[in-house]
Amino acid sequence: MLLARHMLRSVALGALMAVWLPAQAGLFDDEEARRAILDLRNKVTQGEQQRGELAAQVKQLTEQIQTLQRNLLDLNNQNEQLRSEMARLVGQNEQMLRDVSEVQRRQKDIAQNVDERVRRLEPxxxxxxxxxxxxxxxxxxxxxxxxxxxxxxxxxxxxxxxxxxxxxxxxxxxxxxxxxxxxxxxxxxxxxxxxxxxxxxxxxxxxxxxxxxxxxxxxxxxxxxxxxxxxxxxxxxxxxxxxxxxxxxxxxxxxxxxxx
CATH class of the missing domain: 1.25.40.10 (Tetratricopeptide repeat domain)
Known part of the structure; x- marks a missing residue:
């Protein structure tokens, strides 16, 4: 009698396991899928964040390049102004040298004329x-x-x-x-x-x-x-x-x- 009960319990347990194991297996498959989806979502989110960061960096670099370009243009303009100013100053310097030379020549002529007049007046x-x-x-x-x-x-x-x-x-x-x-x-x-x-x-x-x-x-x-x-x-x-x-x-x- 006891043996029969034990056998009956074993059969029932086996049947129960037969029903529970496939269902449990299905539960495990859904969990992995959810985890995969979550990982994928995390990766997508991280990719979007990285793209955003990259876009921000590209924007920042673009602004820096534009700033550098404007600065370079300003430097070129300043350099051109400096060259123009240098040319003007060189021209002024050359004119001043010519003026100084002319003044020196006139002074020499005046000195010679004065000396000549003095010589004419002196015994x-x-x-x-x-x-x-x-x-x-x-x-x-x-x-x-x-x-x-x-x-x-x-x-x-x-x-x-x-x-x-x-x-x-x-x-x-x-x-x-x-x-x-x-x-x-x-x-x-x-x-x-x-x-x-x-x-x-x-x-x-x-x-x-x-x-x-x-x-x-x-x-x-x-x-x-x-x-x-x-x-x-x-x-x-x-x-x-x-x-x-x-x-x-x-x-x-x-x-x-x-x-x-």
């Missing part, structure tokens, strides 16, 4: 016929102008200019030379009597002058032009006696032979 040392002396600027200019007309053969201008000079500067170092050339200008104008007086005054005032022998020879020629051969011979004899080694004395020796 100058000159040398005439072996004699050195100081002359005033106006004095030198008057003498040079008179001598310029003399060298040009303009005796009609030279004679009055030399007369004026002798009256204006009676103590000048040029006096002996001016008197000598005045005698020559008068001789050129055939004013022989005036020339004789001028040459006499020259020799009397400057017997040691280098041109004294020439003055005596010219004086004798003036006397010969006036047909006063006797006076001409005496003048030539004086020339030969006082300046025997001069060229004028040699010419006088030749000249005296022709006088009767």
């Amino acid at each position: 100058q040392q000159v040398s005439v016929d072996g004699k050195d002396f100081l002359v005033e600027a106006e004095e030198k200019r008057a003498y040079d102008d008179a001598m310029a007309t003399m060298r040009a053969g303009e005796f009609d201008k030279a004679a009055p200019a030399l007369v004026t000079f002798l009256k204006r500067y009676p103590s000048s170092g040029y006096v002996d030379s001016a008197r000598y050339w005045l005698g020559n200008a008068q001789y050129g104008l055939r004013q022989y009597k005036d020339a004789i007086a001028t040459f006499r005054a020259f020799v009397a005032a400057a017997p040691d002058n280098l041109r004294a022998p020439e003055a005596l020879l010219a004086l004798a020629n003036c006397q010969a032009e006036l047909k006063d051969n006797k006076s001409a011979k005496r003048t030539l004899e004086e020339l030969i006696r006082q300046y025997p080694k001069s060229e004028a004395a040699q010419a006088g020796r030749e000249r005296i032979v022709t006088l009767k």
